[in-house]
Amino acid sequence: FMSKEMLDVCQSYLNAANVDLKAFRDQTYRQFGGRLQPVLDSLKFMKSLGIWLEVTTVVIPGINDESGELEDIAGFIAEELGIDTPWHITRFFPAYRMEDVPPTPIETLYQARDIGLAAGLRYVYFGNFLEKGKQDTVCPNCGEVLIKRHGFKLLENKMLDNHCPSCGTLIPGIGLAD
Structure with missing residues (x-):
């Protein structure tokens, strides 16, 4: 995330941003060394500055893949950032310190996409998964x-x-x- 102070400094140079919204539970963010609220605040502030936003969520099995959490993410995007904000749902692959976590099942990506569309989002894309028409x-x-x-x-x-x-x-x- 970027602080309000940093955004104030660079807003005239920043036309667009793709921000990772890794989860919608503060506990998950804290587990990996961050906090949720500053990310949400940063997204809302960027939107208020007129910066074009896109949001990416890497869907990780057992971490942020439950329907309720995906509904919360999609709902936040639709209600706070607008239904025209693109949401990139990205497939996770095991790497580094998470080699024991399996890749995101394809069905989970489709479920997340359906959740985004049901929330009213107009532009929901797949990432790290090449499916014709889904990008x-x-x-x-x-x-x-x-x-x-x-x-x-x-x-x-x-x-x-x-x-x-x-x-x-x-x-x-x-x-x-x-």
Whole structure:
């Protein structure tokens, strides 16, 4: 997270940020050396400054993968940051000090995606899992695929000045137009 003081200093240089929201339980943050509230406060403050936000949650089995916690994360994003805030649900793979934790089951990613969509989020993406269409940006009005991706590779961008070419809906974000 970034403190309000640091954000005040660099806000004129910061157009966008992708912030990790690792969990929605302070106990989980404390277990790994942090605290939840400063992250939430930082996200809300960045939003108030007009910084484009995207949120990433690495879903870790046994740590932050329960439905209630994912609902809390999705609810916070929708209510506090807005339904147009992208949520990147990222698959965990064992590494470093967590080699004994299994990879995130694919079903859990789909469950998290469904939770995000049910909370009203318009842009929910998979990370660390290549599933056709689950990294694409789709118009929330007409369903047109606007930006097609494969992993981090951009395959196609149909955006016209941040608008859907099919129905004219404004698609919020930064750097979306060709």
